[in-house]
Ligand SMILES: Nc1ncnc2c1ncn2[C@@H]1O[C@H](COP(=O)(O)OP(=O)(O)OP(=O)(O)O)[C@@H](O)[C@H]1O
């Protein structure tokens with residue numbers, strides 16, 4: 105039998121925990137998603153861990169579902185980090201090339217990226233990624249891959265992504281206590297973009313907008329580089345809150361109404377349908393019109409997209425991204441959401457689903473699985489990068505792994521002792 109390698113991605117969302125298990129056949133090097141499992145994310149509220157114990161319980165449940173589905177035991181994972189505490193800043197690093205003949209090697213690149221990490225990180229924050237944007241050798245700028253070139257002085261312009269230490273520690277602790285090791289921590293939206301965006305889209309200019317329950321993440325790429333990283337503290341759970349208030353129902357009923365009957369105005373059309381709330385929950389009475397429900401929903405979706413557009417304005421890309429907006433996350437499943445995105449962003453828009461992987465599992469095409477599947481892809485790309493140290497470097501090759509793995513190791517050491 106051909107040897108295979110397993111990679112597990114864990115996405116602890118504010119409403120749902122998702123696990124994706126990928127298998128790489130060493131013959132074809134294709135990634136096959138063989139397991140997808142999900143479960144309620146108890147102990148997480150508004151993207152923050154409120155109870156480690158509850159989160160551990162939730163992860164164990166989803167993990168055992170994934171293990172049952174794949175008949176495998178999951179031992180290590182790539183874990184997503186998300187939340188509105190995520191911040192990004194630009195940084196530069198400069199070093200002298202080590203070799204006497206001036207040829208730039210991989211360890212020079214590692215050193216220059218380390219030099220770029222010497223930024224003032226806010227107190228109680230940790231660096232999650234160092235994403236190189238471009239390199240310069242002596243006076244030659246805009247180099248994507250300096251390995252093998254010659255020079256005396258190597259510079260990098262990089263984007264540093266940071267997250268709150270307490271959050272990172274809590275996530276790390278919860279996953280470890282649930283009996284799974286951690287190979288890497290990856291920004292959730294970056295993982296999501298790994299599984300949904302093509303290199304062409306990233307070159308042309310594209311925004312990935314992940315509408316989760318408590319957060320909406322925005323990632324903008326242009327010429328293959330990341331231009332903007334932002335996590336906004338508003339998501340599809342706010343739509344549910346608006347429905348509960350607008351229709352005067354309890355929150356669980358409002359969530360069911362949203363999923364079953366919710367849409368934006370363009371999707372509801374001129375339908376004058378009235379729905380009895382007792383159809384959804386016998387204890388609740390009253391009726392609502394689909395049109396009124398759509399008005400409530402559209403107002404919030406528009407507001408969320410306006411906040412996203414405000415972020416696009418900060419990098420001067422509002423209405424200016426040729427590959428448009430790709431929507432992911434559970435909120436992207438709302439009927440008609442694409443029309444609102446096109447109108448507010450003044451851009452083409454589409455729903456993103458995992459690409460570049462094989463699978464026999466139907467729900468793989470769901471936009472809310474893009475993060476978990478992206479984590480598996482990230483794990484795969486990273487493994488490849490470590491196998492082939494002189495392969496072309498980009499985001500995948502060097503991303504401040506050392507900072508994160510050291511951090512993870514020290515946290516695991518602390519709470520094991
Ligand atoms: N068919 C649907 N129509 C409308 N909304 C939906 C639909 N399916 C899921 N949602 C909404 O998507 C949200 C969950 O999305 P997702 O699972 O991506 O969030 P999460 O990862 O748990 O949260 P976050 O990323 O903010 O931490 C919920 O608010 C849910 O109501």
Ligand SMILES: [Mg+2]
Nearest residue numbers: 117118316475
């Ligand atoms: Mg999410």
